[in-house]
Amino acid sequence: MLKDGWKLQVDARQGKRWLFGLAVDPTERVNPVEQKPEIAGPLEARLDAHDREQGARHFSVIVEGAIDRTIAGSYVPGELYAYWPN
Numbered sequence: 001m002l003k004d005g006w007k008l009q010v011d012a013r014q015g016k017r018w019l020f021g022l023a024v025d026p027t028e029r030v031n032p033v034e035q036k037p038e039i040a041g042p043l044e045a046r047l048d049a050h051d052r053e054q055g056a057r058h059f060s061v062i063v064e065g066a067i068d069r070t071i072a073g074s075y076v077p078g079e080l081y082a083y084w085p086n
Contacts, residue, residue, distance in 0.1 A: 005022050006020070006043060007028070008040060008044060008047065010047060016080075019032055019036055
């Protein structure tokens with residue numbers, strides 16, 4: 001979810017959230033999601049409302065991967081990543 005220079009990313013499978021202030025952190029290195037509930041909360045509510053408006057999926061997930069990873073890369077324990085279902 002993008003709004004007013006803020007980007008919220010949610011990975012429900014892992015229960016993780018990331019918040020980035022793109023104007024001051026365009027490379028997304030600092031995650032102030034816990035320190036900025038006044039920004040993250042409304043963005044997450046807006047994302048949840050959007051998700052509720054979507055129809056049911058008419059196909060099964062056949063591929064699942066991790067965002068920001070190439071096929072040549074392998075998982076490093078402790079590394080941050082987000083699941084992406086196809």
